[in-house]
Amino acid sequence: xxxxxxxxxxxxxxxxxxxxxxxxxxxxxxxxxxxxxxxxxxxxxxxxxxxxxxxxxxxxxxxxxxxxxxxxxxxxxxxxxxxxxxxxxxxxxxxxxxxxxxxxxxxxxxxxxxxxxxxxxxxxxxxxxxxxxxxxxxxxxxxxxxxxxxxxxxxxxxxxxxxxxxxxxxxxxxxxxxxxxxxxxxxxxxxxxxxxxxxxxxxxxxxxxxxxxxxxxxxxxxxxxxxxxxxxxxxxxxxxxxxxxxxxxxxxxxxxxxxxxxxxxxxxxxxxxxxxxxxxxxxxxxxxxxxxxxxxxxxxxxxxxxxxxxxxxxxx
Ligand SMILES: C[S@@+](CC[C@H](N)C(=O)[O-])C[C@H]1O[C@@H](n2cnc3c(N)ncnc32)[C@H](O)[C@@H]1O
Numbered sequence: 001x002x003x004x005x006x007x008x009x010x011x012x013x014x015x016x017x018x019x020x021x022x023x024x025x026x027x028x029x030x031x032x033x034x035x036x037x038x039x040x041x042x043x044x045x046x047x048x049x050x051x052x053x054x055x056x057x058x059x060x061x062x063x064x065x066x067x068x069x070x071x072x073x074x075x076x077x078x079x080x081x082x083x084x085x086x087x088x089x090x091x092x093x094x095x096x097x098x099x100x101x102x103x104x105x106x107x108x109x110x111x112x113x114x115x116x117x118x119x120x121x122x123x124x125x126x127x128x129x130x131x132x133x134x135x136x137x138x139x140x141x142x143x144x145x146x147x148x149x150x151x152x153x154x155x156x157x158x159x160x161x162x163x164x165x166x167x168x169x170x171x172x173x174x175x176x177x178x179x180x181x182x183x184x185x186x187x188x189x190x191x192x193x194x195x196x197x198x199x200x201x202x203x204x205x206x207x208x209x210x211x212x213x214x215x216x217x218x219x220x221x222x223x224x225x226x227x228x229x230x231x232x233x234x235x236x237x238x239x240x241x242x243x244x245x246x247x248x249x250x251x252x253x254x255x256x257x258x259x260x261x262x263x264x265x266x267x268x269x270x271x272x273x274x275x276x277x278x279x280x281x282x283x284x285x286x287x288x289x290x291x292x293x294x295x296x297x298x299x300x301x302x303x304x305x306x307x308x309x310x311x312x313x314x315x316x
Contacts, residue, residue, distance in 0.1 A: 007064050011055035013040060017071055039074060042084045043067035077236045090146035095171050099164035101246040103142040106303050107208050110276050110310060111146045113301065114206055117272060118151055131155065132200065134266070136193065136207040136259075139246060141169035143206045144186075145176055152183055159189040159197060162245065166190055194262035201268040209259060211278040212239070212247040252281060257288050260313075264295040267315035275311040282308050289313070 008016070014036055021032040041048045043066040044059060059067065070083050081087040081102040087094050089103040090111050096102060118131060131154050135144025138158040148156045158173075160166050166188055177184045191197050217239060239247065249255035263273045273296070277285060282300065289298050301310035 007058055007061065009056050009058045010040065010051050013059070013067070014051065020071075021075065035074060035080060036071070038080055039070040039083065040067055043070055076234060077238055078241050079238045082241055087140075087142075089142045090150075092142075092146060092149060092176055094140045094142050094145075095168060095175065096140050097164075097168055098241060099162060099243060100139040100168045101208075101242055103140060106309060107143060107276055108146075109303055110206060110208065110274055111143055111150075113310065113312075114143075114147050114204060114274055115150055117204065117274075118147070118154070121272075131204060132202045133157070134159065134197075134202045134205045136205055137161075137209045138169055138188075139165050139208075141172045141188075143208060145169075145172055147206070148184055148186060149176060152180075154185075156184075156186040157189060157197070157202075158186065159191045161190070161192045162243070163190055165243070165246070193258055194266055197266070200266070201271070202266055203268055203271045205263060205267060205271070205273040206275075207259070207273065208276040209255070210245065210247055210249045211252075211276070211281055213252070213278065213280060214248060216278075217248060253284060253288070256281070256285055257291075260285075260288055260294045260296060263313060264293070264315065267296075267313075269315055271315045273311070273313040273315075275313065276309060277311060279307045279309055282311075285311060 014033070017036045017040075018032045021036065037048050037051055041051060044050070044057075044063045050057075073083050074080065079102055081096055082098055085096060087096050087103050090108050094103055114133075131151075133144065133147065133154050133156045135141065135147075135156065135158045138144055138160045139162075141158050144156050144158045148154055158166075158169055160169065170188055173186060173188070177186075189197055259275075267273060275285075286298060288294065289296050295316050296313040297316050299312040299314075300308050301312055303309040
């Protein structure tokens with residue numbers, strides 16, 4: 001039905017599209033009405049309020065085609081953020097593409113924690129006027145750029161192994177810092193962890209490295225299995241749309257050991273690293289940090305869902 005060529009008004013389109021979603025993949029799309037409204041508003045380049053104020057508006061042919069394409073993609077499991085090519089994060093709109101992870105709400109907590117540290121830590125810990133910050137594994141740049149927008153006096157480096165992800169990061173830096181770009185100090189590096197970074201020491205390192213485990217990636221929820229069964233055209237769970245190297249560390253133990261050795265070398269004494277990780281990797285991380293060559297002390301923090309997700313590491 002959603003592929004029908006007939007052009008309908010907003011009221012009918014909303015009703016029929018929600019029915020269509022509910023018929024096909026409802027257990028996965030628990031917010032069908034909201035999702036359809038978002039896609040429809042996006043297709044006609046208006047906000048959702050417009051839909052309520054103009055239920056009789058008939059879409060132009062181009063808008064109609066766009067909406068149907070969006071709906072078709074959504075029905076195949078593609079996340080809304082990839083369809084509309086942006087995600088709001090920490091009050092800013094970040095461009096995204098299939099080359100970067102969709103910024104997550106949990107990671108906003110990491111930015112909040114970093115901001116709190118920059119504002120309130122003792123001068124011995126972070127030297128307030130010249131704070132050097134690194135966003136390691138930056139993807140879209142959402143962590144580092146959000147922090148820089150909040151504290152323009154920081155000196156920020158961002159790095160990622162993926163040249164494609166860095167293109168997105170650069171575009172975000174250009175757009176978000178545009179109003180007064182000259183006042184910001186930032187550099188972007190393509191590097192496998194610390195390998196190609198300049199020899200320098202940081203006051204603060206933020207990182208949301210890959211942390212999904214293989215079994216989490218391959219296990220589908222009941223709702224997803226149901227959707228895979230009910231859609232004939234190759235429904236894929238949302239994680240499958242994200243870049244695999246942003247999600248899964250190839251060998252978690254080796255990857256995290258390299259990360260902690262690098263943090264020991266690249267942090268100033270007393271400097272801090274805030275790392276987001278998988279609650280299931282916390283025990284392994286704790287064990288690695290206790291090894292002799294790792295010069296870090298560890299504090300654990302929970303996320304808003306009471307899961308132990310953040311490592312606060314101080315260079316000793
Ligand atoms: C979970 S994503 C986080 C992206 C972004 N910081 C965020 O919070 O949305 C992990 C990022 O790490 C990058 N990455 C994976 N392996 C890496 C490595 N060995 N060195 C540097 N970056 C790496 C990926 O390209 C991806 O952009």
